[in-house]
Amino acid sequence: MIALESTHANPPYTFVESNLGQDGRYGWFLAMWHPEQNLQLEELGAELKLALRNSEAGTISRMAVEKWLKSFFEDLHWKLHVQLRKSDLQEKGLSVFCGIIYDHELFFVQFGRIFCALSDGKKLHTLGQSYQGSRMQTLSKLNLLGFEAQDIKVKVHRIYIGANHYFIAISGNLSAAVFGYQNDLSALDHYIESFAQSENPLWIILAGKTRLGQIRRKKLSKLQISSILIILLTLLATVYMLFGNRFLDQALHRTKLNMQHNPALQLDQIPNNLSIDTQNFIKYLERIVNLPARNIELEILWSATLPYQVTSTPVFSFNTIYLAADNNLIAFDKKSRELRWKKSFEEHINAIFYAENVLLVCLGEDKGVGFKDDGTQLWEGELKTPEIKPRSLRPSMVTAEDDPRLDRAITVVPSARFITILDAFRGEKLSTITFKEKIHSISQYDNYANCFYAIVDDGLICIQLKILN
16 A cells, blocks of 8 residues: 655645555545746636546546556647646746555656655655756756647556655756655655745655455356346446437547548448438428427637738538648648648639548639649649638537537637637526637638647647536
């Protein structure tokens, strides 16, 4: 088992939070440190604590914890990045430590200026990111949570803390004095506690204790095993009906989009024996027309600052997001958000469209160009092209065909600083998201990624449509 030996922080600017079982066999720890003393850090710290408390950290299994930690902090990085950009902090990034224990094993991640070490009573071994030279590193190399406008590097460390061993997570301003201490390591915890009056100190000290004897459990009988399986299957069926959020329908919908994207798929491959009973289909439509729309929430999934002024509404294909900036055409990868390719023209780009697996670029002087998804030019010729103003925000509709999670179509109503989801049939506002900066344009609904792409001020923002039972 592992016991919490000592902690210290400087609230409300820095904090140490923990949730440890009485037997010391399971629990989690969270710490945040920042060089400034700004009250905005209290709000960011509360956001961190709330996110972890409301997560699966208290129930995640040992087999899935590494994957979960990566996913959790990758998503949290983008949420904090949006808030840090708008803050008054000089250093727009956080130093964070998070660890989850199982018996004598600790899985942890570290960001920024919180460094870790393990003492076996004879020697002190540093773990993870090195503290040496950290004062000379750039903020980018420190890997601060929420700092970079790109995906953060999340490395999960796994260590064993044996009996009478100490694990230490400590702020960078104390690391040189503590990690260089090799005198009497049995009193290392008392030595660290002597820094309590120094400037902005933070530490967590965990101690490995002797494993308690395990109680032998009786084996379950075949009747008990069968009963448990039946109950579990019944519960799973009930949960799927109540809270499944139509994940099977979503899987079929995305499979259909994948097949449509595959150029090798031919029409003659579709079975001829697929048919629809028209009368039953009409009855089904009449039944769902009166069902209420589901609980809906708009949430910022990620954002990216753009080094140029976008002059078009974003359009997208299966893998790519396309933007136009004056006479430049830029293509970004959806997943990595990295630049795939870029084209420049002598004429101004009036509009861009994506249809039939071709990107159509409408240029001034009545010219048109067609491109493949990889940037290969298909054709160029004379074309009477429209000039569409990207700043005109128009309502659009998302139907159950676009998103199988919906019972009825919803309307997306954008304005200068708000995006509202409306149930037009009942006149009910289902969700609204607010921006401080002006919204210039918003794309159509990406029914594979379940999101919109909006140009807000000088940034590209991905807005996810969350639909829950």
